[in-house]
Amino acid sequence: MxxxxxxxxxxxxxxxxxxxxxxxxxxxxxxxxxxxxxxxxxxxxxxxxxxxxxxxxxxxxxxKGVADHVVQRSQGRETKRRAELETLHQQNKQQRQRYVDLALRSMSRRVRDRQQRDAFHSLQQAVLNRSRRREALLRLVARVRWRALKRCLERWKRSCYLEGYDGTVSWSTGSAKVHPMSNDQLGMRQVALTHSTEHSNTRLIGSDSRVFVRWQLLRKVWRNWERAVRWKRRHREFVRIASERSLRLVFVAWRSRARVLRQQRVLVRRVLARTSRRIQQLGLTSLRLRCAEVSAHEWSQVLKTAHLAMEEERKLRAEVQSSTASELHTAYIREQQRQQRFTELQTQHLEAFKRQERDRSTLPDASTPPMRHAKALHVVEARSRSIQTHQERDSSVGCSSRPLHPS
Missing domain, CATH: 1.20.5 (Single alpha-helices involved in coiled-coils or other helix-helix interfaces)
Structure with a gap:
């Protein structure tokens, strides 16, 4: 506590x-x-x-002062950025298309080279097979003909025999060659036959006929043999000419085919280059049109903004003008009322002064007004005239400025 x-x-x-x-x-x-x-x-x-x-x-x-400049700079920056982006997209697209074209061209070139190699190899194999078949057929035909000739020669050897001057018979197997009989040998044979006395005439006649038949047969065989050899040589020449001609035709066909393929390649390359140039021109035109559309749209937006700003400025100016006109009209009304009151006061003072002067004039000693009263009267009259002039001018000014006041 x-x-x-x-x-x-x-x-x-x-x-x-x-x-x-x-x-x-x-x-x-x-x-x-x-x-x-x-x-x-x-x-x-x-x-x-x-x-x-x-x-x-x-x-x-x-x-407010830098808004337009900032908007223009931002729009220009945006347009530049869009143009750069579009340019990068276009370059990327062109680069990708270039790579694709290069890949396609290289692939088509490899395919074409492979096809040409395959075609040339197949053509070469076909020519080789054809030449081999022809050579095999020629060898077979030559072998068959050679066998036929050998058989004919063997038959002729078996069927033909030669008789000497002494009447003996000898086979013609001692030599491999067949020689034709000359006229001297034939004459000597005839002389030998005529000189032989041991044989009868019938035997001589039969012997001569047999020798003549044998000689004809030998001549026929020789001619057939020469014809076979000649036809064999001619056939070899024909085969060589035909093989050379076939090789020449194959080479000409291959050369014409290669020329046609090269011309096709050149023409296709020209067409592709023309098409690529046309595509690039169309892309550039579309890019320009798109840029023009974008710029037109942006400028239309800027124009709309400018129109709105001008409309707002016009409205503000109209409001300011209407407020200024109303203030001027109010000031004019006030001034007119003040002038009217002043005029009324001056009129009242003038009437009072005139009344006083009238009263003084009725007095016996005031026959003539004093000098200062006359001057005052003159000043008042001048003042009243100036006030009336100002009133008329103010009325004219008020009538001219009255339309400025908003209804």
Whole structure:
């Protein structure tokens, strides 16, 4: 318990109550300081917001002057970026198309070379097979003919025999050659036959006929043999000429085929080059048209924005003009009313002055007005005339400026 003195009396208060009062005092003090801080913070925030608004208004005012320039620069930058992007896309597409064309050309060249090699190899094999078959057939024909000739020769050898001068018979197997009989041998044979007396005439006649038949047969065999040899040589020549001609024809056909393929290759390359140039021209034209469309669209947007800005400016100018005209009309009305009041006052003063002068003129001692009164009257009349002139001018000005006032 604590003891508190109040003048002369003593009051006893509990410590808990004092503690609560102290806590309450501290709490109130803290709340008061918190409220003061809050008010200061709010005032600072208000000042900061005002400064921010002022800065924003300043930025807006500044941006109004550079907005068009900034918009133009941004549009130009966007257009440039789009053009660069389109150029990169076009270059990528052209590069990819070039690689594809190169791959296709290399593949077609490899296929063409392989086809030419296969065609030449097949043609060479066909020529070789044909020549081999022809040679085999020729060898077979020669072998058959040779066998036939050998058989004929053997038959002739078996069927032919030669008789000597002494009447003996000898076979013609001693020599491998067959020689024709000359006329001298034939005459000598006839003389020998005529000189032989041991044989009868019938035998001589039969012997001569047999010798003549044998001679004809020998001559026929010899001619056949010569004809066979000659035909064999001619056949070999014909075969050689035919083989050379076939080889020449094959080479000419292959050369013409190679020339045709080369011409086709050149023509296809020219057509592909012309087509690629046309495709590139069409792509460039489409790119230009697209760029023109994009630029036209952007310029139309810019023109719309400019029209809107001009319309807003026209509206603002009309509002400013209407407000200025209304202010001018109000000022004119006020000035006219003031002039009218002043004129009325001057008129009243003039009438009062005239009344005073009239009253003074009725007096016997005032036959002539004094000089200062005459001057005052002259000044008042001049003033009234000037006021009337100003009123007429103001009325004309008011009539001319009245259409400026909005209806």
């Amino acid at each position: 604590t003891l508190e003195d109040t003048d002369d009396a003593c009051v006893y208060v509990k410590e808990s109550v004092l503690r609560e009062l102290e806590q309450e005092r501290r709490r109130l003090k803290w709340q008061l300081s918190r409220a003061l801080q809050t008010s200061d913070v709010r005032a600072a925030e208000l000042e900061a917001s005002k400064a921010k608004v002022k800065d924003l208004l300043t930025i807006v005012e500044v941006n």
